[in-house]
Amino acid sequence: MLLRALLFCLLPVAAPAETMKMAVTTSFQNSGLADVLLPEIRDGTDIEVQLVVVGTGQALRLGAAGDVDAVLVHSRPAEDAFVAAGNAEYRREIMYNDFVIVGPVEDPAGINGAQSAPEALARIAAAEVPFVSRGDDSGTHKAELALWEASGLPPEGDWYRPVGAGMGAALNTAVGMGAYVLSDRASWLNFGNKDGMAIAFQGDPALFNQYAYLPVNPDKHAHVNAEAAARLEDWLVSERAETLINGYRVAGEQLFTFNAER
Secondary structure, three states, X not given: OHHHHHHHHHOOOOOOOEEEEEEEEHHHHXXXXXXXXXXXXXXXXXXXXXXXXXXXXXXXXXXXXXXXXEEEEOOHHHHHHHHHOOOEOOOEEEEEEEEEEEEEOOOOOOHHHOOOHHHHHHHHHXXXXXXXXXXXXXXXXXXXXXXXXXXXXXXXXXXXXXXXXXXXXXXXXXXXXXXXXXXXXXXXXXXXOOXXXXXXXXXXXXXXXXXXXXXXXXXXXXXXXXXXXXXXXXXXXXXXXXXXXXXXXXXXXXXXXXXXOO
């Protein structure tokens, strides 16, 4: 027993991976892509990325406070404001997918025949069919509000139901109510409770959904792990990341498209 203990002590012990915190959107987490990328990131960089899963607005607030080392979000105007405030020196585009409007398979508002996403929302408002909004200052919520503004019809009335929650909770609420809801395609495809629901509208260029990486500015928060954030960025724009992102599929459908510039 003593000899075995001595031999065990002499065996090399793997050093623990370096850690960093990254705030990401609930839609990214719900897509399932994080489960594919995180082990590969650790193998390729020796970094253990700890995800803080929140909406885009909260993710950017965490970055502004220096509570995370980087953010991965999807709302260009909010990202530009984050950079302009000096919270990050730049934003770097990584990948994109698109939004879809999910609703009851019978499509009571007739949005399947709409020519644009704002027109689809206008039809929902005119029919006063229930619509679930995330209502949480997330990237999805910001995109939805921009579409409502473009429709010229502010969402008002008992038919409009903000839930103040993440994508999974919003989808569950919409399914339970038989309501329409704006979702990123990845979260919808990876969502298990589709009972009586389907994609009712898709394909408008206005539904384009870009994800970008923003490392927190170390000049503003000296304690952030800028070195690890830079190594993670290098990995996220690598050929390995491109292969994994483009190759990730649910039900045979590609969920994200890599578009980082090297």
